[in-house]
Amino acid sequence: MGSQLEGAMETLINVFHHYSGKEGDKYKLSKKELKELLQSELGCFLETQKDAGAVEKIMQDLDENGDGEVDFQEFVVLVAALTVACNTFFWENA
Numbered sequence: 001m002g003s004q005l006e007g008a009m010e011t012l013i014n015v016f017h018h019y020s021g022k023e024g025d026k027y028k029l030s031k032k033e034l035k036e037l038l039q040s041e042l043g044c045f046l047e048t049q050k051d052a053g054a055v056e057k058i059m060q061d062l063d064e065n066g067d068g069e070v071d072f073q074e075f076v077v078l079v080a081a082l083t084v085a086c087n088t089f090f091w092e093n094a
Helices: 006-017 031-042 042-045 054-062 073-090
Strands: none
Touching: 006 031, 006 073, 031 042, 031 054, 054 073
């Protein structure tokens, strides 16, 4: 068995690919796939968002190359940003 970090990396990869490719490019998330991923995997985060266009804004922020889809590298940026934002909360409440 690998380390905790290796397990976390594997989980991140598996989660991305579980949702990607249901429509269009199998290595990218469409807006619909991203929304499904966010609702299923980060539902508590989205519940706190009062903005009905939150997924649209997240999509625009992540889609660096403007192709209307989120690739794995763009997805990792989201996870890293959320991890940084949550670091203090989780560390102090552990």
